[in-house]
Amino acid sequence: MxxxxxxxxxxxxxxxxxxxxxxxxxxxxxxxxxxxxxxxxxxxxxxxxxxxxxxxxxxxxxxxxxxxxxxxxxxxxxxxxxxxxxxxxxxxxxxxxxxxxxxxxxxxxxxxxxxxxxxxxxxxxxxxxxxxxxxxxxxxxxxxxxxxxxxxxxxxxxxxxxxxxxxxxxxxxxxxxxxxxxxxxxxxxxxxxxxxxxxxxxxxxxxxxxxxxxxxxxxxxxxxxxxxxxxxxxxxxxxxxxxxxxxxxxxxxxxxxxxxxxxxxxxxxxxxxxxxxxxxxxxxxxxxLTFVLREALYGLDAIAEELFPGKRSQTLRQSMEALMLDAPANWDRYYHGTDAERALQRHFSYSDRIRYYWPQPGAEKAVTELFDLLGESELPETLIGQYLGGLYPDVRAGKLAPRAGALALAAVDRLAQDYVAACLD
CATH class of the missing domain: 3.20.20.70 (Aldolase class I)
Incomplete structure (x- = not known):
């Protein structure tokens, strides 16, 4: 054995x-x-x-x-x-x-x-x-x-x-x-x-x-x-x-x-x-890990709106908000405060309870629509700097392709590298 x-x-x-x-x-x-x-x-x-x-x-x-x-x-x-x-x-x-x-x-x-x-x-x-x-x-x-x-x-x-x-x-x-x-x-x-x-x-x-x-x-x-x-x-x-x-x-x-x-x-x-x-x-x-991925997806969402305004019926963030409001069990009793404060937490809380919604068909559809819209085209460095600032230096240095899929993976990799470094130090 x-x-x-x-x-x-x-x-x-x-x-x-x-x-x-x-x-x-x-x-x-x-x-x-x-x-x-x-x-x-x-x-x-x-x-x-x-x-x-x-x-x-x-x-x-x-x-x-x-x-x-x-x-x-x-x-x-x-x-x-x-x-x-x-x-x-x-x-x-x-x-x-x-x-x-x-x-x-x-x-x-x-x-x-x-x-x-x-x-x-x-x-x-x-x-x-x-x-x-x-x-x-x-x-x-x-x-x-x-x-x-x-x-x-x-x-x-x-x-x-x-x-x-x-x-x-x-x-x-x-x-x-x-x-x-x-x-x-x-x-x-x-x-x-x-x-x-x-x-x-x-x-x-x-x-x-x-x-x-x-x-x-x-x-x-x-x-x-x-x-x-x-x-x-x-x-x-x-x-x-x-x-x-x-x-x-x-x-x-x-x-x-x-x-x-x-x-x-x-x-x-x-x-x-x-x-x-x-x-x-x-x-x-x-x-x-899903928090930094959400950051990247929302950054790409904003870039898509700059490049292709009105091409989608809803942005990714709007789709996720609708999903969470329609099925509040995974966040409602965890987030407190005013309606505005709870709305902020739904998307940006450290607890990242939005992660429970990514497997849902509606979320998968919205993410697929975003990546299909951006495709394999090279995204402008200036928009990457504006909406995905942490990834900009590697894009600017030619170490990271300015494409949607590569940027999403790189956002998670940056955090994962901290854990690898800690375990190999």
Whole structure:
């Protein structure tokens, strides 16, 4: 059986080569293609993760099952020439969250089906997250119940994984907001206490042993903790190495483990580098990537209006506004304030809840119409400078083609490069 390339991630800090890995949490084809182009020239594997809300047996908000998602990603790899042997698929927040409005027994049955489907489809990095209460339970469960349910899901995954495939590695713990991000502006964060991290590890170790799957626990490679990074609708909390020093030192007491840092979106390259250096070796990023892609798409939208005024019945932004107003469930309870303030957040919030709408047929149609309108023509440098200013220097220097498709990919690549640099520093 082929060894999971992430099995030894805790040893990476002490040897030449990568010391961490970015986790690309998205189902957007442009983001995935850009990530493949960014990772391909490096020694890194490409880790792409889907969340429980995004991809599950019911389709999630993308309409894809785990097997569908695998085919989707591998199709992009085939088109770009990215080698499949360097591709790792992961599942994030796998647990009852999508069904937490149901009684616990029903929600956990659904969660078991989901993780079996992930494992059977060849996803080899699985984050077990059963921390949330279901109908009639507290909002957050205690450590023992959380670990017991996580072990139950690990047992389901172990039973469903292909016998001749790569054995999955597991991530345990949760110190982050629910999938989808924080629901309000964040004023401050409390870094996970060292003893809490150790307790999480020990309680899960016992739960796996009680479930008769200690061999699976030997493949637990990481612990989700809060290193002090997060973003809300309007602001970003930056990493402070001093505040996280005690937590970072805890890894000395947890041999074979690294920390997984969620919500690293919008951190600077310097902060990302410090996170990896301090043992937060798995850097998860999702909304930040679709945020910069949306910036590029809206910039191209404005350029199209300059070049071809009145050629479309609606601009891309107008189409996206109509979609979000028609189906407000993915943003309404997250965005607050006046109508004008909520309208601004729908398009420009750090939480980037507009990302839930890109897979919809109406959004895909509007994006296709935009790219068809701009085609392969060279866009004026002056308009690129006006509406896509961050990409202008490379266009001006002849390093980047002034074409719509290349500009969209380059916008994502610029951010992805920060994560690659942090993991190879």
């Amino acid at each position: 082929t060894k999971n390339p992430l099995q030894s991630i805790a040893e990476w800090r002490g040897r030449p080569g990568p010391s961490g890995i970015p986790s690309i949490c998205t189902a957007h084809p442009v983001v995935i293609e850009a990530a493949m182009n960014c990772i391909a020239p490096t020694p890194l594997s490409l880790l792409i993760e889907a969340t429980c809300n995004q991809v599950n047996q019911d389709g999630g908000y993308t309409g894809m099952t785990p097997a569908d998602f695998r085919r989707f990603v591998e199709g992009i790899a085939a088109r770009t020439g990215f080698p499949l042997e360097r591709l790792i698929l992961g599942g994030d927040h796998l647990g009852p969250n999508p069904w937490k409005n149901l009684p616990a027994d029903q929600a956990m049955e659904k969660a078991e089906t989901m993780i079996r489907d992930y494992a059977a489809a060849g996803f080899t990095k699985l984050h077990l997250d059963c921390s949330m209460g279901c109908a009639g339970e507290p909002v957050a469960l205690d450590d023992a119940e959380t670990a017991s349910r996580a072990a139950r899901l690990a047992a389901a995954a172990e039973a469903a994984r292909p016998a001749d495939g790569v054995a999955p590695v597991y991530i345990i713990g949760t110190e982050v907001p629910i999938p989808g991000g924080a629901m309000e502006e964040i004023e401050g964060l409390e870094v996970t206490h060292s003893d809490a991290a150790q307790t999480t590890f020990e309680v899960h170790r016992r739960a796996f042993a009680d479930a008769g799957i200690s061999d699976a626990f030997a493949r637990v490679i990481g612990l989700v903790v809060q290193p002090g990074v997060e973003f809300g609708n309007h602001n970003v909390i930056d990493y402070d190495p001093v505040a996280a020093a005690e937590l970072s030192a805890t890894l000395d007491k947890l041999p074979g483990l690294v920390f997984e840092a969620h919500s690293t979106d919008y951190q600077t390259r310097e902060a990302l580098t410090a996170l990896v250096r301090d043992g937060f070796a798995i850097l998860k990023v999702g909304p930040g």
